[in-house]
Amino acid sequence: MVEEISEITRLTVDAGRTAVFVEKQLSDKAEIVVEAGARVKHYRLHEGANHALSVKIGQGASYELVTLHKGNGNLTLSFDLAGEEAFCRSDVVYMLSGDRKSLIASDVRHNADNTVSRQLVKGAVTDKAFATFEGGVFIPYERKKIDGAQQHRAILLSPDATVKAVPRLEIYADDVKCAHGSAIGSLNKDQLYYLRTRGIDEADARALLTRAFLDEVFDSIEEEDIREDFKRLAVFEK
Amino acid sequence: MTQEKISAQDAVSDTYHYGFETQISAETAPKGLNEDIIRFISAKKKEPEWLLEFRLKAYRHWLTMKEPKWAKVSYPPIDYQDIYYYAAPTSATTPKSLDEVDPELLKTYDKLGVPLHEREVLAGVAVDAVFDSVSVATTFREKLARQGIIFCSISEAVQNHSDLVQKYLGSVVPYTDNFFACLNSAVFTDGTFVYIPKGVRCPMDLSTYFRINAKKSGQFERTMIIADDNSYVSYLEGCTAPQRDENQLHAAIVEIIVMNDAEVKYSTVQNWYPGDKDGKGGIYNFVTKRGLCKGVNAKLSWTQVETGSAVTWKYPSCVLMGDNSRGEFYSVAITNNYQQADTGTKMIHIGKNTSSTIVSKGISAGKSQNTYRGLVKMGKAADNARNFSQCDSLLIGNQCGAHTLPYMVGGNPSASIEHEATTSKISDEQLFYCRQRGLSAEEAVSLIVNGFCKDVMQKLPMEFAVEATRLVAVTLEGSVG
Amino acid sequence: MSAWLEIKDLHAKVGDKPILNGLSLTIDAGETHVIMGPNGSGKSTLSNVLCGNPNYEVTGGSVSFKGQNLLEMSVEERARAGIFLAFQSPIELPGVSMSTFMKYALNARRKAAGEKELDAVSFMKRIKVRAQALDITDEMLKRPVNVGFSGGEKKRLEIFQMAVLEPDFCILDEMDSGMDVDAVKVAGSGVQIMRSPERSFLVISHNTKFLREQIKPDHVHILARGRVVAEGGAELMDTIDRDGFAGFIKEAVA
Numbered sequence: 024m025v026e027e028i029s030e031i032t033r034l035t036v037d038a039g040r041t042a043v044f045v046e047k048q049l050s051d052k053a054e055i056v057v058e059a060g061a062r063v064k065h066y067r068l069h070e071g072a073n074h075a076l077s078v079k080i081g082q083g084a085s086y087e088l089v090t091l092h093k094g095n096g097n098l099t100l101s102f103d104l105a106g107e108e109a110f111c112r113s114d115v116v117y118m119l120s121g122d123r124k125s126l127i128a129s130d131v132r133h134n135a136d137n138t139v140s141r142q143l144v145k146g147a148v149t150d151k152a153f154a155t156f157e158g159g160v161f162i163p164y165e166r167k168k169i170d171g172a173q174q175h176r177a178i179l180l181s182p183d184a185t186v187k188a189v190p191r192l193e194i195y196a197d198d199v200k201c202a203h204g205s206a207i208g209s210l211n212k213d214q215l216y217y218l219r220t221r222g223i224d225e226a227d228a229r230a231l232l233t234r235a236f237l238d239e240v241f242d243s244i245e246e247e248d249i250r251e252d253f254k255r256l257a258v259f260e261k
Numbered sequence: 262m263t264q265e266k267i268s269a270q271d272a273v274s275d276t277y278h279y280g281f282e283t284q285i286s287a288e289t290a291p292k293g294l295n296e297d298i299i300r301f302i303s304a305k306k307k308e309p310e311w312l313l314e315f316r317l318k319a320y321r322h323w324l325t326m327k328e329p330k331w332a333k334v335s336y337p338p339i340d341y342q343d344i345y346y347y348a349a350p351t352s353a354t355t356p357k358s359l360d361e362v363d364p365e366l367l368k369t370y371d372k373l374g375v376p377l378h379e380r381e382v383l384a385g386v387a388v389d390a391v392f393d394s395v396s397v398a399t400t401f402r403e404k405l406a407r408q409g410i411i412f413c414s415i416s417e418a419v420q421n422h423s424d425l426v427q428k429y430l431g432s433v434v435p436y437t438d439n440f441f442a443c444l445n446s447a448v449f450t451d452g453t454f455v456y457i458p459k460g461v462r463c464p465m466d467l468s469t470y471f472r473i474n475a476k477k478s479g480q481f482e483r484t485m486i487i488a489d490d491n492s493y494v495s496y497l498e499g500c501t502a503p504q505r506d507e508n509q510l511h512a513a514i515v516e517i518i519v520m521n522d523a524e525v526k527y528s529t530v531q532n533w534y535p536g537d538k539d540g541k542g543g544i545y546n547f548v549t550k551r552g553l554c555k556g557v558n559a560k561l562s563w564t565q566v567e568t569g570s571a572v573t574w575k576y577p578s579c580v581l582m583g584d585n586s587r588g589e590f591y592s593v594a595i596t597n598n599y600q601q602a603d604t605g606t607k608m609i610h611i612g613k614n615t616s617s618t619i620v621s622k623g624i625s626a627g628k629s630q631n632t633y634r635g636l637v638k639m640g641k642a643a644d645n646a647r648n649f650s651q652c653d654s655l656l657i658g659n660q661c662g663a664h665t666l667p668y669m670v671g672g673n674p675s676a677s678i679e680h681e682a683t684t685s686k687i688s689d690e691q692l693f694y695c696r697q698r699g700l701s702a703e704e705a706v707s708l709i710v711n712g713f714c715k716d717v718m719q720k721l722p723m724e725f726a727v728e729a730t731r732l733v734a735v736t737l738e739g740s741v742g
Numbered sequence: 743m744s745a746w747l748e749i750k751d752l753h754a755k756v757g758d759k760p761i762l763n764g765l766s767l768t769i770d771a772g773e774t775h776v777i778m779g780p781n782g783s784g785k786s787t788l789s790n791v792l793c794g795n796p797n798y799e800v801t802g803g804s805v806s807f808k809g810q811n812l813l814e815m816s817v818e819e820r821a822r823a824g825i826f827l828a829f830q831s832p833i834e835l836p837g838v839s840m841s842t843f844m845k846y847a848l849n850a851r852r853k854a855a856g857e858k859e860l861d862a863v864s865f866m867k868r869i870k871v872r873a874q875a876l877d878i879t880d881e882m883l884k885r886p887v888n889v890g891f892s893g894g895e896k897k898r899l900e901i902f903q904m905a906v907l908e909p910d911f912c913i914l915d916e917m918d919s920g921m922d923v924d925a926v927k928v929a930g931s932g933v934q935i936m937r938s939p940e941r942s943f944l945v946i947s948h949n950t951k952f953l954r955e956q957i958k959p960d961h962v963h964i965l966a967r968g969r970v971v972a973e974g975g976a977e978l979m980d981t982i983d984r985d986g987f988a989g990f991i992k993e994a995v996a
Contacts, residue, residue: 165659179674182641192665194684197656201684207639207671208678689797694833696817697793697826698847698903699854708846712837712886 025246036061038081045249049074057084059106065089066249068256072096082106082135089244091253092117093260094125094152101130104138114240115144119152119184120259130159133169142173145240147233149180149259159191160203166196173203178210178236180229210236290347296320299447302347306416306450309423312430319436319446326440332603333632333664334572336545339510346448346481405463411456412467415483418454425456429487433516433553433580441512441574442549445481449514452483457492457523466722468497482513488523490556495526497725511570513548521556521583528721529577530729532569538739540599540628543571550577551607554586554615562589563606564720566729568736571600576634578607581615581646588617591717593729595710595736596629596661605635605666610643610676619650622714625661626740632664639676646676654684655713657706657740707734746771746808746942747911753802753968754791761787763968764803769911769961772939776953777946778979779965780987785946786830788965789913792944793827794820807911821847822854824910828900828917835887840899841869843887844906851907872905876932893920901932912936914945918952930956950979966991 025043028034030050036042038058046067052075057063059081065088067076073096080086084106092098092115102111117127131140140160148154160171177186188205210232218228237257244250290301299320303313328339405412411422418426436446457463488494498515511533519525527550536543546569552561563577579588590606608617617637625631637648654663665682687709695705710733711718718726747769754762761784769775777785791798792805794817805812812820835843848868849859860868873883876898888896897917904912914933918926933943933956945957953959954976962979964972964987971990972978981989 177671179671182674184672184674186669186671188667188669188671188678188680190665190667190680190682192682192684193662194654194656194664195662197659197661197686199656199684199686203665203680203682205667205669205680206678207669208676209674688833690833691835693793693795693797693817694829694835695843695846697821697829698843698907699818699821699850700846701818701850704846704850708838708843709835712835715837 025249031055036063043246051075053077055079055086057081057086059083061085063087064246066244066253067091068249068252070095070098073099075099075101077101077103078111079103079105080109080111083108085110087112087114089114089240089253090116091257092125092127094119094123094154095260097126097128099126099128102132102140104131104133104135104140107135108137109135110139112141113143114243115142116237116240116253116257117144117146117148117154117156118237118257118259119146119148119154120150121261122151123260124153124155126155126157128157128159129173130157130161131171131173132161132163133166133171134163136167136169138166139170140172142175143240144173144175145237146175146177146186147180147237147259148177148184148186151181151183153185153187155187155189156205157189157191158203158205159193160201162194162196162199162201164195167198169196169199169201171199171201175203175205176236177207178233179207180209180233290345292345293342294320294344294346294448298346302448302450305347306419308419309427311427312419315430315436316447319443320448322437323440323443323447326443328440332574332634333630333666334574334601334603336572336601339545341444344480344510347450405465408461408464409458410461410463411454413454415449415452415454415485418485422454422456425487426454426485429485429516429518431516433518433551434514434549438549441547442514445483445512445514445549449481449483451481452485452513454484455486455494455496457486457488457494459489460491461489462492463494466495466497480511482511484513484515486515486517486525486527486552488517488519488525488559490520491522492520493524495722496528497722498527498529498531509545511544511546511548513550515548515550515552515577517550517552517561519552519554519556519559519561519583519586522558523556524560524562525552526562526564527552527577528725529563529565529567530721530725530732531565531567531573532732532736534571535569535598535600535736536571538598540571543600544569545572545574546570547572547574550575551580552578552588553580554583554588554612556583557585557612559583559586560589561587562591562720564589564591564717565593565604566714566717566721566725566732567592567594567602567604568732570602573600573602573604575604576606578609578636579617580609580611581617581643582611583615584612585614586612587615590617590619590621591720592621593624593714593717593733594621594631594633595624595733596626596631597736597738597740598627598629600627600629600631602630603632603634605633607636607638608648609636609638609640610646610648611640612646613642613644614646615643616647617649619648619652620716621650621652622717623652623654623663623665624657624710624713624737625654625663626657626737628660630662630664632666633682634666634668636668636670637678637680638670639673639678641672643673644675646673648676648678650678650680650682652680652682653713654682655710656684656686657710657737703734703738703740706737706740710737745769745806748806749792749803750805751803752788752791752800752805754787754798754800756787756798760801761798761968762791765965765969766803767963767970769942769944771910771942772937773961774937774943774945774957774959775961775963776957776959776979777944777963777965778948778982778987780991783965783987784968785965786915787968789827789915789944789946792820792913793817793825818850819854821909822851826904826907826909826912828897828904828912828914830915830919832888832896832900834889836889838887839884840887840902841866841883844869844903847903847907869906872902875935876902876905877928878902894922894925897921898925898929898932901929905932905936908936910941912941912943914943914947916946916948918947918949918956926952926956933957950983953979964990 029048031053035056039060041062043064055078057080062085067090241253533544594602623631745768749767752765
């Protein structure tokens with residue numbers, strides 16, 4: 024069952040429990056502990072000012088986050104894969120407009136063996152906004168069978184927009200499979216042209232393609248209502 | 262006793278801060294650095310006033326700077342007053358013959374197939390005659406001069422082509438750039454100068470392999486390459502056999518200027534002494550290399566194979582100013598034992614339609630730390646600029662580290678930056694497969710690592726590539742059980 | 743005087759799991775043997791153990807090959823002594839071309855035997871002749887080992903390696919799997935060309951049609967639960983075709 028909650032500060036998900044949380048209002052700082060074997064999906068639809076979320080994931084537990092960020096503050100995510108065979112997925116969409124400046128930081132620490140992490144961060148930045156993405160993957164000494172992946176994709180929609188990306192992979196163990204990618208670009212010109220030949224004006228075509236770019240994240244949400252909520256809310260702030 | 266030591270140190274720091282008058286005798290400046298030493302260097306080299314001023318300005322600025330600490334390397338503090346800045350004396354440790362050279366080093370030469378007479382030069386044996394007979398520079402200089410190509414030491418260039426040197430010195434790497442570049446600007450004693458005139462394609466690969474080594478003046482090298490409109494040159498730096506060198510600090514600068522439609526290829530196979538198996542000794546290689554693609558359609562390509570140095574701090578970069586200019590960086594960095602490498606590149610896109618490619622292959626073994634650090638920046642005017650980076654790391658053994666720290670700034674919506682990176686290890690299955698075909702574990706590792714680096718090795722000039730391949734095997738010796 | 747290849751009461755495990763439980767088998771020079779058996783009976787384990795794969799631990803028994811104690815030899819020593827495994831799933835070596843790989847492998851053998859390295863011309867000749875016979879193009883030799891090839895091509899390249907290295911004892915692990923009819927024929931003809939009184943084959947396969955037409959074995963062994971439960975000539979394959987392995991598994995339990 025989907026549970027609606029507000030302003031998490033400390034939350035422990037008991038061992039073995041399965042939970043889907045939709046967080047309506049965010050606190051400045053939230054700590055979540057996912058105990059052994061628990062499976063959590065966590066959706067954050069709204070944001071306030073700065074907020075930091077740290078999650079500790081226990082043995083065999085799974086934690087999956089989707090969060091939408093519009094740059095009214097900074098977003099700091101940190102994940103501690105603390106138990107063996109812990110799994111973490113973090114999907115972030117950021118949409119910055121106006122003269123917002125925002126830091127989106129996401130850090131994953133593989134502190135136990137056989138842990139898997141997947142980070143997908145997609146951003147669209149327009150007007151004079153400035154986004155900084157800092158993504159870390161940290162694999163300490165002597166860890167084994169680690170699989171970490173991080174992807175960051177951003178599009179610039181205006182000449183005055185800026186995106187800075189600073190991925191950081193620090194690996195001190197050899198039994199790892201790690202990949203990361205980061206791309207900063209714009210909408211595909213051929214696609215824009217194609218839409219316009221079909222009579223769609225440029226503004227609509229750009230909106231449509233931006234939508235499609237970000238929807239990759241939302242489309243993986245299984246709960247239909249939540250998926251549609253995200254899509255409805257994923258618009259640039261005035 | 263302790264009391265005395267402290268006062269001795271105080272005396273040194275007095276010299277440092279207040280420009281203590283130093284009695285300078287004959288050919289060699291004493292250890293340490295102050296304005297008098299710099300005046301001495303400049304006078305010895307009969308330099309024009311402007312260059313002395315340049316050095317002094319750099320020195321004064323250096324006094325205000327701090328050693329950078331951001332790189333992922335650690336080493337004991339360097340005592341800058343304990344270094345000879347001029348005419349590094351042929352110290353008591355210089356071997357008189359090959360009999361006195363570390364047998365481990367000689368074994369390595371054997372494996373690399375270095376000819377006997379070259380071994381003496383490389384090992385630092387004081388035999389000038391040998392050096393003279395193989396000098397690349399002397400042999401070809403006349404031939405090059407006929408085409409108007411200038412290829413000489415930077416000291417000679419200061420004497421004979423002062424206007425060119427003055428125009429470009431510090432134009433790509435200003436003395437304010439960073440701590441080590443600033444130090445170099447104050448005290449550089451030698452290096453190479455290359456000028457390729459308009460429309461000339463340099464008929465051979467230029468190399469300073471022998472000259473630099475024989476003079477043991479590599480500590481504060483300064484290299485300048487200027488490729489005028491529509492010219493081409495391929496420049497080879499370094500040598501392909503391990504060097505014995507008692508110098509601890511190498512702080513070099515390479516400045517390259519590429520004009521309209523010109524192309525410069527700069528290849529390095531670097532294997533300064535990495536220290537022994539326990540991490541003792543070895544070179545600190547703190548180098549600032551940067552090229553300015555000043556003209557339209559200019560192209561600059563860096564290729565480096567880094568197997569040496571105890572600590573490497575090096576980011577050969579391209580400033581892509583001219584429209585349609587192109588920068589490339591192909592790098593292999595291998596670290597073993599206790600080596601530390603923090604290396605990568607910067608691609609600064611300023612002009613329209615500029616493009617850059619980065620291919621970096623890092624291999625860490627033993628207890629080493631290997632970091633790729635790179636900056637790609639798209640300026641506001643860099644319309645339709647393109648960058649692609651591929652950074653792969655390979656780990657051998659579980660005591661080493663591999664780090665990937667790219668930094669990307671996109672500031673133009675029509676520009677694109679793409680960065681891909683992977684980290685993996687040589688799989689047990691790959692090792693078993695190769696060994697089942699009869700290869701030893703070491704041969705298998707060397708084969709797999711060379712395969713991993715192939716995209717970069719292919720960019721090296723042929724004769725360099727062959728030896729670089731062998732170097733990979735030598736560097737990784739003892740990395741598998 | 744022990745046999746050419748003699749496996750006696752071999753026990754081996756992967757991790758904590760025992761797979762071979764007292765397997766015995768004898769092969770003489772020039773013979774072609776086939777091993778059949780249900781999944782999990784230990785067929786692939788046997789081939790890995792014979793080659794010294796470090797992931798498999800021998801816990802008992804002995805293997806002698808041409809008078810040498812095989813189990814005391816490293817993976818590469820066994821390879822240089824003439825043992826070749828055509829892998830069921832060949833391993834990718836990115837950036838390493840097939841011709842470079844073969845040059846390393848051949849020279850490693852020659853060095854071990856105290857011979858000089860092969861010069862470039864003789865090496866290329868040796869490669870080309872064998873490539874042609876197996877329908878392998880120059881382009882395939884330049885490409886990285888097993889990267890981007892179809893299953894069938896990979897298997898063909900395994901046979902090619904075998905032809906280049908000229909081993910004394912060839913183990914073919916599920917060679918026919920993943921190959922189409924034509925590829926199987928090419929590979930089969932490669933095996934037939936290599937038949938000689940000094941060379942023996944151990945072929946692991948389920949495919950009796952392939953075995954009859956391409957391999958034509960002298961001896962057939964049925965493996966179940968890590969032991970040889972039946973031995974015979976080619977006619978044993980008829981029993982398998984008719985009744986499957988069920989009868990043999992019962993024997994293994996008993």
